[in-house]
Amino acid sequence: MGQQQGAYFVPTKSSWPIVAAVVMFVTVFGAAHWLNAPPGEASFGKTVLTVGFVGILLMFFGWFRSVIRESLAGSYNSQVDRSFRMGMMWFIFSEVMFFGAFFGALFYARMFAVPWLGGEGHGVLTHQFLWNDYAASWGASGGNGPARVGGDFQTVAPWGLPLLNTLILLSSSVTVTIAHHALKVGHRGKILLFLGLTVLLGATFLYFQAHEYMEAYKELNLTLQSGVYGSTFFMLTGFHGMHVTLGTIMLAIIWLRVAKGHFTKDHHFAFEAVAWYWHFVDVVWLGLFMFVYIL
Amino acid sequence: MAHDATHDHHDDHHGAPKNFFVRWCMSTNHKDIGTLYLVFSLLMFFIGGSFAMVIRAELFKPGLQLVQPYFFNEMTTMHALVMIFGAVMPAFVGLGNWMIPLMIGAPDMALPRMNNLSFWILPFAFALLLSTLFLPGGGPAGGWTMYPPLSLQGDSVAYLVFAVHLMGISSIMGAINIIATILNMRAPGMDLLKMPVFVWSWLITAFLLIAVMPVLAGAVTMLLTDKYFGTSFFNAAGGGDPVLFQHIFWFFGHPEVYIMILPAFGLVSEIIPTFARKPIFGYKAMVFAIASIAFLSFIVWAHHMFAVGLPLGGEIFFMYATMLIAVPTGVKVFNWVSTMWGGSMTFETPMLFAIAFVILFTIGGFSGLMLALAPADFQYHDTYFVVAHFHYVLVTGAIFAIIAATYYWLPKWTGHMYSETWGKIHFWNSVIWVNVLFFPQHFLGLAGMPRRIPDYNVAFANFNMISSIGGFLFGASQLIFVGVVLHCVFFSKKKAPDRVWEGAKGLEWTVPSPAPYHTFELPPVIHDDELAHGHIED
Numbered sequence: 001m002g003q004q005q006g007a008y009f010v011p012t013k014s015s016w017p018i019v020a021a022v023v024m025f026v027t028v029f030g031a032a033h034w035l036n037a038p039p040g041e042a043s044f045g046k047t048v049l050t051v052g053f054v055g056i057l058l059m060f061f062g063w064f065r066s067v068i069r070e071s072l073a074g075s076y077n078s079q080v081d082r083s084f085r086m087g088m089m090w091f092i093f094s095e096v097m098f099f100g101a102f103f104g105a106l107f108y109a110r111m112f113a114v115p116w117l118g119g120e121g122h123g124v125l126t127h128q129f130l131w132n133d134y135a136a137s138w139g140a141s142g143g144n145g146p147a148r149v150g151g152d153f154q155t156v157a158p159w160g161l162p163l164l165n166t167l168i169l170l171s172s173s174v175t176v177t178i179a180h181h182a183l184k185v186g187h188r189g190k191i192l193l194f195l196g197l198t199v200l201l202g203a204t205f206l207y208f209q210a211h212e213y214m215e216a217y218k219e220l221n222l223t224l225q226s227g228v229y230g231s232t233f234f235m236l237t238g239f240h241g242m243h244v245t246l247g248t249i250m251l252a253i254i255w256l257r258v259a260k261g262h263f264t265k266d267h268h269f270a271f272e273a274v275a276w277y278w279h280f281v282d283v284v285w286l287g288l289f290m291f292v293y294i295l
Numbered sequence: 296m297a298h299d300a301t302h303d304h305h306d307d308h309h310g311a312p313k314n315f316f317v318r319w320c321m322s323t324n325h326k327d328i329g330t331l332y333l334v335f336s337l338l339m340f341f342i343g344g345s346f347a348m349v350i351r352a353e354l355f356k357p358g359l360q361l362v363q364p365y366f367f368n369e370m371t372t373m374h375a376l377v378m379i380f381g382a383v384m385p386a387f388v389g390l391g392n393w394m395i396p397l398m399i400g401a402p403d404m405a406l407p408r409m410n411n412l413s414f415w416i417l418p419f420a421f422a423l424l425l426s427t428l429f430l431p432g433g434g435p436a437g438g439w440t441m442y443p444p445l446s447l448q449g450d451s452v453a454y455l456v457f458a459v460h461l462m463g464i465s466s467i468m469g470a471i472n473i474i475a476t477i478l479n480m481r482a483p484g485m486d487l488l489k490m491p492v493f494v495w496s497w498l499i500t501a502f503l504l505i506a507v508m509p510v511l512a513g514a515v516t517m518l519l520t521d522k523y524f525g526t527s528f529f530n531a532a533g534g535g536d537p538v539l540f541q542h543i544f545w546f547f548g549h550p551e552v553y554i555m556i557l558p559a560f561g562l563v564s565e566i567i568p569t570f571a572r573k574p575i576f577g578y579k580a581m582v583f584a585i586a587s588i589a590f591l592s593f594i595v596w597a598h599h600m601f602a603v604g605l606p607l608g609g610e611i612f613f614m615y616a617t618m619l620i621a622v623p624t625g626v627k628v629f630n631w632v633s634t635m636w637g638g639s640m641t642f643e644t645p646m647l648f649a650i651a652f653v654i655l656f657t658i659g660g661f662s663g664l665m666l667a668l669a670p671a672d673f674q675y676h677d678t679y680f681v682v683a684h685f686h687y688v689l690v691t692g693a694i695f696a697i698i699a700a701t702y703y704w705l706p707k708w709t710g711h712m713y714s715e716t717w718g719k720i721h722f723w724n725s726v727i728w729v730n731v732l733f734f735p736q737h738f739l740g741l742a743g744m745p746r747r748i749p750d751y752n753v754a755f756a757n758f759n760m761i762s763s764i765g766g767f768l769f770g771a772s773q774l775i776f777v778g779v780v781l782h783c784v785f786f787s788k789k790k791a792p793d794r795v796w797e798g799a800k801g802l803e804w805t806v807p808s809p810a811p812y813h814t815f816e817l818p819p820v821i822h823d824d825e826l827a828h829g830h831i832e833d
Contacts, residue, residue, distance in 0.1 A: 007817060008480065010403045013312060013321040017412035024464075025419035028457035032423070035453040035523050063408075079479060083405035086475040094467050094509045101513025101543055105528055113536035121606070126531060145534030149527050224524055227533035231526035235517070 009075045016063040023059050027052030071270075072262065081269050088273040092280050095243070099284055102239065106232040106291060110138050113228065117146050144227025153230070154220040158293035161212050165205050166289050169244075172201035173282045176251070176275050186265050188258065195255045198278070202248035209241050236292055243281045250274045310812045320415070323407035325392050326810060330708075331414050332389025333701075337777070339381030339421065340694075344770050346374035351732075351766035357753045367749035368436035369428060375439035379555065380462045381421055383689065386697045387558040388413070388469045391497045394704065395473065397803040397810060398491045400482025400819045405475035413469040420461035427451040438747060440548070441515065443529040443540050447522045456515040463508040470504035473497055482802075484821035488582070489828055491801055492575060495582045496561025499589045503550045503557075506593075511547040514540060538603050545596035553592045556656075556688060557585055559696030560627060563649045565801070566703050567631055568827060570646035571638030572798035577630045578828045584623035584630075591620045601669045602676040610669040617667035621660070628657050643796070644718030648699035651726045652692060659687025662737065677747075680740025686733045691726075698725075698776065705783050706791035710809030713783035721779060724772035731765030800827040 030052050033045025070076065076084075118136020119127035127134065131146030139155050156162060176198045182190035213234075216222040224234045254274050257263065263271055311327070312318040322328055349370045353361050362370070392410065396403055404410045427434035435455045437446030446452065477498045481490070490498075517540070520526040527533025529540045560581075568575045575581060597605060597613040605613075631653050640646070662684040666672050675681060706712050735758035740746075744755045751759065791808040805825060806814050 008402050010407055010813075011323050013317055014323060014408050014411070015321050017408050018320045018415050020412050021415035021419055024416065024461065025423065028461065029423060032453035032457050035519075036450045082479045083475045086479060087406055087409070087471050090471045090474055090505050091467075094471075094505045097506050098509035098513050101510045101517075101546075104510075104543060104546070105513075105517065105539060108539050108542060109528075109535060113531075113539060114534045116536075117531060117534060143534060145527060145530070145532050147532035149530070149533035150525075224520070224526055228527045228530075228535040231517075231520070231528050231533070231535070235520065235526065 007077075009070075009077065009080045011070070014066070016059065016066065020056075020059050020063065023052050023055030025052075027056060068257070068262065068270075071267075076267075076269075081267070084269050084273070088269075088276060092276060095280065096284075099236075099239065099287075102232065102236050103287065103291065106236065109228045109232060114138060114142065114145070118142070139229065143229025148227070150223055150226035150230055151221055153222040153226045155222065155229075156212060156216055156220065156233075156293065158289070161208050162289055162293045165208050165212075166285065168201050168205045168208070169282050169285050172198045172205070173279055175201065176278050180271065180275055183258075183263060183268055183271060184265055188261070191258050192255065195251065195258060199248055199251045199255060202244055202251060202278075206241065206244055206248065209237070209244075233292055236288055240281065240284055240288055243284070247274070247278050247281050251278065322411050323403070324812065325396050325404045325407070325410065326708075326812065328404075328407075328410050328414050329389045329391075329393030332385045332392060332417075335414070335417060336382050336386035336389055336697075337780075339377050339385070340773070342425070343374050343377035343382055344773065346370045346377065347766065348770055350374065351763040353749050354751070354759050355763040356760065357751050357756050359750055362749070364749045365433060365436055368438075368747065369434045371747050372435050372438055373425070373428065376424060376435075377421070378689075379439065379551075380459075381417070383555045383693050383697070384466065385414075385417060387497075387500070387555075387693075388466075388473075390493075390562070390697070390700055390704075391473055391558065393708065394803060395476055395494055395497060396480070397806065397814060398494050398801055399477065399480065399485050400802050400815045400821065401476060401480035402813065402816045404472050405480050406472050409468050410472050413465045413472065416461050416465040420458045420465065423454055423461070424458035427454045430454075440544060441518060441540075442544075443518060443521060443537050447518065452522045453519060456519045459515045460512055463512045466504050466508045470501035470508075473501040474505070477501075482815065482818040482821055484823075485802075485826075488579065489823070489826055491561075491827055492564035492578070492581050492585075493558070493561035496557045496564075496585050499585050500554050500557045503554050503589055503592065507547040507550040507554075510543060511551075514543040514547065517543070538600070541600050541603060542597070545599045546593075548599065549596040550589070550592040552685075552688075553588055555693050557589065559652070559656075559693045560585060562696045562700040562703075563631065563652050565827070566645050566649040566699055567634050567653075569703075569796050569799045570643060570649075571635045571640050573634055573638040574800075574827060575630065576633035576636075577626070580626055581630055584626045587623040588620060591616065591623070595620065598667055598669075598672070601672040614667060614669040618664065621664055624660055628653060628660075639798075643702075644713075644715060644722055645699045645703035647719065647722045647726075648695050648702065651722070652695045652699065655687055655691035655695070655726075655730075659684055659689075659692055662687065675740060677745055678740035679736040679744045679746055682746050683733050683736035683740060686736070690733070691729055695725075701776075701780065703796075704803075705780065706795040707803060707808050707810055709784050709787070710791055710807075711783055711787035712789040712791050712795075713779050713787065717775060717779045717782070721772060721775040724775065725769060728765045728769035728772055732762055732769050733765070735759075735762045735765075800825065802826070 027049060030045045030048030030050070034043050034049055035045070037043030037045055114136045115121070117126060117131065118134055120136065134142070134146035136142055140153060143155075144150050144153065175194045179191045179194035179198065182194065222230055222233065224230050226233075251274055254271055257270065311324070318327060319331060322331070349362060350367065353359075353367055392404065395401070430451055432450040435441070435446065435449070435451050437448065441455070477490070477494060517526065517528040521529055527535040529535050529537045531537070564575055564581055595613055595617045597609055598617045601610060601613075642650075662680065666675055666681065666684055702713060702718055739755050739758050739762070742755065744751055793807055794804040795808060802819065802821070802825065803810075805819070
């Protein structure tokens with residue numbers, strides 16, 4: 001191990017953190033400028049945003065490269081491994097809370113805001129004075145509010161593509177688990193097969209999701225601007241889709257690392273971290289399928 | 296690249312890097328990063344404080360005096376954002392960074408590079424936030440609570456939202472690091488129920504941070520999409536509700552209030568036993584009280600919204616849940632007093648600030664109880680009574696605890712004693728002027744003066760003038776603090792012993808003063824009588 005027994009690995013100086021802080025700043029600074037640019041005018045914000053985003057990708061590449069090298073050099077003992085595991089678990093918990101905010105918005109809009117606008121409850125006067133012809137309901141007839149923001153729309157039928165996507169994601173959780181078991185017994189061919197399948201399933205999910213979005217925009221007139229229904233629908237599924245994208249990329253990188261022989265039976269934190277993350281996006285999807293699509 | 300950073304136990308020759316940039320920008324050392332946090336916090340304290348001076352100058356006399364109303368609104372908004380996210384929270388993270396590894400016998404934080412990233416995000420986040428003041432349209436002026444639709448006016452929304460995102464990322468990473476450090480890096484024998492109360496308070500605070508900062512991120516993301524992408528989360532015409540924002544915001548905001556006070560509880564629980572020369576009274580009760588307060592913080596958020604027209608059941612639930620918090624808080628105040636009872640007390644500067652904390656925080660707690668009563672709150676809501684309340688808990692609470700902790704550990708950090716005389720001068724000036732500043736605001740609020748308004752009825756003139764005088768002098772008194780700290784760091788000749796205070800217990804006092812660049816590279820052997828809470832009977 002190159003270290004004394006029981007010693008914790010404390011890395012020496014590293015420039016990655018400050019590089020990360022700089023590129024994050026450049027990214028959001030560019031994004032803020034771009035958002036404030038008058039419509040139709042060229043904005044240097046877009047360029048700055050692109051530079052920042054590329055910087056973030058390079059930063060991740062460089063930072064992870066140095067971490068992987070340390071890992072392969074055996075710097076990480078079991079105590080360090082535990083720190084990484086705790087870090088990942090609490091990070092996923094923070095993600096759960098982030099989605100919680102949007103689920104909370106969905107429940108509030110459905111259970112309170114829309115019915116109140118339709119005149120339910122005591123002392124709710126907006127219905128009486130502003131929109132007295134609004135009959136509150138969720139979904140196609142009323143989910144975009146009393147002013148019909150975004151125009152009439154139709155909702156996505158849950159038992160078509162969304163059901164298929166549910167089955168795809170659930171299968172991908174199974175395949176990643178099979179790969180994990182194969183890793184524990186050191187069966188590399190089997191890991192590569194099932195991890196590869198997981199990546200493909202993730203990519204298929206994303207393809208169908210993109211297809212569904214295009215259909216929603218073109219045929220159903222369901223857009224991000226379709227009142228609070230469209231807002232919650234696209235923000236929830238959109239953030240979930242971003243997480244699936246990230247998860248798929250991470251799985252693909254893990255596939256490459258498995259192929260290069262980076263993991264051993266009892267030293268494969270990165271694999272497990274990504275697997276946890278994948279299960280997390282799976283569980284979020286189940287919540288979405290239930291509360292956004294079916295109910 | 297596999298650097299072997301852990302050498303021999305007695306190895307002192309690999310100290311701090313000589314190169315300034317390498318040492319401070321590329322650090323993985325919890326002490327240096329802690330110092331960075333503390334220096335940044337002090338800087339933000341003065342920037343936020345200067346905004347407060349503008350507010351008090353404008354309110355010195357009725358009528359518009361110095362600044363335009365929009366600028367006044369920018370000042371109230373920025374004062375809060377800078378003080379909360381720039382001064383108080385980074386100060387606690389800095390103290391945690393410095394002291395948690397020393398208190399639990401760990402060589403460093405669990406994830407040292409992420410630790411550095413957590414810090415370095417902050418200067419950029421505040422550069423982004425403060426830059427809005429110089430934008431053509433001006434900075435955010437809708438209050439730090441960012442209630443839509445008011446907060447969606449102007450061009451600074453995106454800057455504000457992204458700055459909040461960055462601060463949130465920083466806080467979450469810092470909190471993850473603290474949890475991993477406390478749960479994974481304790482020296483053998485440092486059982487959970489032998490940890491210093493400060494460490495416990497940070498463990499629970501870190502959990503709160505990870506639970507609620509993402510919720511704030513979600514809330515401001517919805518603001519961003521409502522403003523720029525046409526969503527209707529907070530737009531009633533589209534089926535949304537501005538009150539929805541308030542619910543999400545305060546689901547973050549109330550635990551956030553405790554994020555800013557629980558570490559202060561921990562600090563005071565370290566300082567009072569030292570100068571009373573008695574172990575803390577009711578150690579376990581103190582720990583469980585912090586945990587109870589943290590739990591309750593999740594089910595009281597709507598007490599910030601009593602006046603928006605909540606259903607009656609909501610008003611009643613949130614009123615009673617809020618009043619429940621007085622129980623564990625009362626336990627803590629009782630235990631601090633009981634720790635002092637019969638102790639051999641001395642009154643060095645840290646102890647003076649800690650005692651002032653107990654008394655003045657309790658006043659803030661009582662005014663909080665008054666505000667918790669829904670029917671009474673209809674009168675107090677959005678008045679200076681609220682301003683007085685939260686400044687008693689945040690200035691004489693959180694800030695006083697941070698100042699007390701700075702005096703308490705400064706000799707450990709620098710190896711030199713600060714000037715006790717000037718420390719006491721700082722204390723007496725602070726404690727007198729802070730009361731002149733905030734106590735009259737109770738009366739103003741009860742008489743109906745609204746907050747966040749640059750002008751007021753002449754009936755409020757006298758108390759406002761008194762309050763402003765207190766404000767200017769309290770602000771000026773903090774320059775004494777900077778003087779004392781700078782003198783201690785750079786000029787003080789008086790060497791500090793390892794155990795700086797006679798009655799101090801805990802692992803941090805077993806290492807030399809100043810604490811060497813690397814400490815506890817191998818886990819220390821812990822003797823229970825070294826610990827402040829070593830003899831816990833189960």
